[in-house]
Amino acid sequence: MKSYRIATIPGDGIGKEVVPAGQEVLEALAAQTGRFTFEFENFAWGGDYYREHGVMMPADGLDAIRHKDAILFGSAGDPAIPDHITLWGLRLKICQGFDQYANVRPTRILPGIDGPLKRCGPTDLDWVIVRENSEGEYSGVGGRAHQGHPIEVATDVSIMTRAGVERILRFAFRLAASRPRRLLTVITKSNAQRHAMVMWDEIALEISKEFPDVRWDRELVDAATARMVNRPATLDTIVATNLHADILSDLAAALAGSLGIAPTANLDPERRYPSMFEPIHGSAFDIMGMGLANPIGTFWSVVMMLEHLGETDAARAVMEAIEHVTGNPATHTGDLGGTATTRQVTDAVCAFLAAHSAQAPQVA
Numbered sequence: 001m002k003s004y005r006i007a008t009i010p011g012d013g014i015g016k017e018v019v020p021a022g023q024e025v026l027e028a029l030a031a032q033t034g035r036f037t038f039e040f041e042n043f044a045w046g047g048d049y050y051r052e053h054g055v056m057m058p059a060d061g062l063d064a065i066r067h068k069d070a071i072l073f074g075s076a077g078d079p080a081i082p083d084h085i086t087l088w089g090l091r092l093k094i095c096q097g098f099d100q101y102a103n104v105r106p107t108r109i110l111p112g113i114d115g116p117l118k119r120c121g122p123t124d125l126d127w128v129i130v131r132e133n134s135e136g137e138y139s140g141v142g143g144r145a146h147q148g149h150p151i152e153v154a155t156d157v158s159i160m161t162r163a164g165v166e167r168i169l170r171f172a173f174r175l176a177a178s179r180p181r182r183l184l185t186v187i188t189k190s191n192a193q194r195h196a197m198v199m200w201d202e203i204a205l206e207i208s209k210e211f212p213d214v215r216w217d218r219e220l221v222d223a224a225t226a227r228m229v230n231r232p233a234t235l236d237t238i239v240a241t242n243l244h245a246d247i248l249s250d251l252a253a254a255l256a257g258s259l260g261i262a263p264t265a266n267l268d269p270e271r272r273y274p275s276m277f278e279p280i281h282g283s284a285f286d287i288m289g290m291g292l293a294n295p296i297g298t299f300w301s302v303v304m305m306l307e308h309l310g311e312t313d314a315a316r317a318v319m320e321a322i323e324h325v326t327g328n329p330a331t332h333t334g335d336l337g338g339t340a341t342t343r344q345v346t347d348a349v350c351a352f353l354a355a356h357s358a359q360a361p362q363v364a
Contacts, residue, residue, distance in 0.1 A: 002036040004309055007065040007274070008072045011046040011090065013283025014293035015074020021295040021346040022072055022302050025321075028350040029314055036311065041068070045090055047078030056089030062097045070305050071276035074298075077283035088140065091278075095133055096140075098273035100266035101164065102171050103131035104304070105249040105280065110296075112327035113257040113336060117232065120255075124233040127252055128179070130172040131245030133266060135164045136196075138242045160196040160241070165203045171269055172239035173211040179237060184216040187224050187240035187248065200241070225251060253280060260294030260335040261326070263301035265308065275308055277301040287334075291341045294333040296322060299349060321352040 006026070010019040023040055030037050043065065045057040056076070058064075065071060076091045077083060094100070108126040109115045115125065142156040169186070176184035186204045190197035201218065208216055219227060221244045227234065228251060240248060253262035259281045266276040279297030287293060299322050306315035325331045325348045332338025333345060 001034075003039055004036060004069045005039045005041070005067070006070055006072055006305075007068040008040055008042045009045055009065075009090075009094075010042070010074040011076045011283065012048075012078045012086065013075055013285045013288045014281070015046070015076075015283060016288075017291065017293045017342050018279060018295045018298040019072055019074040021342055022298040024346055025299055025302055025318065025349055025353070028353050029318060032353050032356075033314060036314075046076060047081050047086060050078070050081055050085070050089065056086060057093065062094070065094075065274060066098075068274045069309060071274050072298075072301070072305065073276050073278035075278070075281065075283040077285075079285055092138065092140075094276055095266050098268055098276070099134060100268050100273070100275055101132065101134040101168060102265075102267040102269055103133035103245065104175075104265045104267060105129045105131065105245075105252070105262065106300075106304075107249070107252040107256050107262060109256050110261060110326040111323045112329060112332070113261070115255060115257050117229065117255055120232050125256060127232075127235055128175065128237050129245055129249045129252060130168065130175060130237065130239040131249065132164065132168040132240070132242050134242075135159050135161060136242035138246075158193075158196060158241075158243075160199060162199070162203065165200055166207065167269075169200075169204050169207045169239060170210070172237060173207055173214055173216070176214050176216070176237035177211055181236045182214050183236040184214055185224070185235055185238045186216060186218045187221050187238060187244050188218050189221050189244070191220060197241075221248070224248060228252065228255060249280065258294065258335040259297070260333065261296040261300065263297055263304055265301070265304040267308070275305075277305040277308075291343055292334055293342050294335050295342050295345050295349075296326065296333075317353060317356065318349075320356075321349045324352050325349050 008019050010016040026038050050056050076086045106128045109122045137158045139159040144154040146152045188197050190201045253259045262280040264278050264280050268275055303315045303319045331340045331345050331348045333340050
């Protein structure tokens with residue numbers, strides 16, 4: 001029997017509620033299938049760890065999770081700690097430390113969820129956003145000088161390398177080629193950012209020649225926001241820089257109904273290191289500890305984790321459970337206009353998996 005070693009890092013806020021819910025679903029799935037097991041190890045890194053130790057995670061933390069098969073992450077963010085400390089001290093430290101350069105965010109309108117676009121049907125919004133996850137605007141290069149003086153200066157330098165741009169664009173073209181529509185939109189801002197983004201455009205053209213079956217176009221990032229709202233059916237696979245995709249994927253999640261349902265995969269496509277899976281919502285301290293967090297984004301992240309591990313049938317089973325649960329208004333949490341709790345949504349997903357355990361022999 002296959003056993004997968006999973007590191008769980010709840011992090012901050014509602015991450016401490018949705019990650020245990022995700023673990024519970026994985027355990028229910030394993031129990032029903034009898035085909036594999038999960039060995040979980042929890043790491044209590046985040047804001048509480050920072051208050052005790054002065055860092056978000058230990059200096060040798062990457063070594064502790066380096067040999068895991070995958071990482072299930074919650075959120076990083078604490079109102080008492082500056083955001084740049086929580087982000088760079090935990091999430092980005094893991095993403096960059098393990099060269100998880102491909103951030104993949106699928107978006108579609110799930111059954112039973114009312115998206116805000118009046119003219120958009122469920123099949124009109126079915127996207128996957130590929131975000132460059134290791135350099136660009138979040139390279140961490142820059143500094144401050146003369147702090148507190150009238151001549152104070154601060155810089156953040158966006159760095160794009162040919163190697164980094166080639167690999168994320170090639171990943172995006174390959175992903176687009178695997179989807180039915182074989183359509184890719186490359187997001188740019190080369191009209192204003194005339195050096196790195198022009199290189200981005202040039203490399204996109206070069207890589208496109210490797211994928212003659214993929215239709216592709218370019219769109220300025222500001223125009224892309226309008227296109228996502230006004231012409232969602234013209235989009236399928238989208239690739240953008242670290243900052244641009246960060247923003248566009250939150251818009252995509254909102255258009256699909258809620259940030260609470262959106263998943264993320266931080267991938268090392270070469271599989272040298274473990275990949276990390278997380279919901280895109282933040283730590284949401286305003287509802288922390290109330291049992292109101294929507295765990296669907298975590299469950300969908302679990303689906304992506306299972307797909308990455310090669311358990312495609314198991315991933316399909318969890319996705320079917322998610323769609324069944326979102327299709328019932330009684331199990332909508334507050335972000336979707338309902339009153340259901342984290343516990344009720346989790347129980348409903350686990351109950352669906354249990355009720356369909358007769359299909360377990362096909363799940364592997």
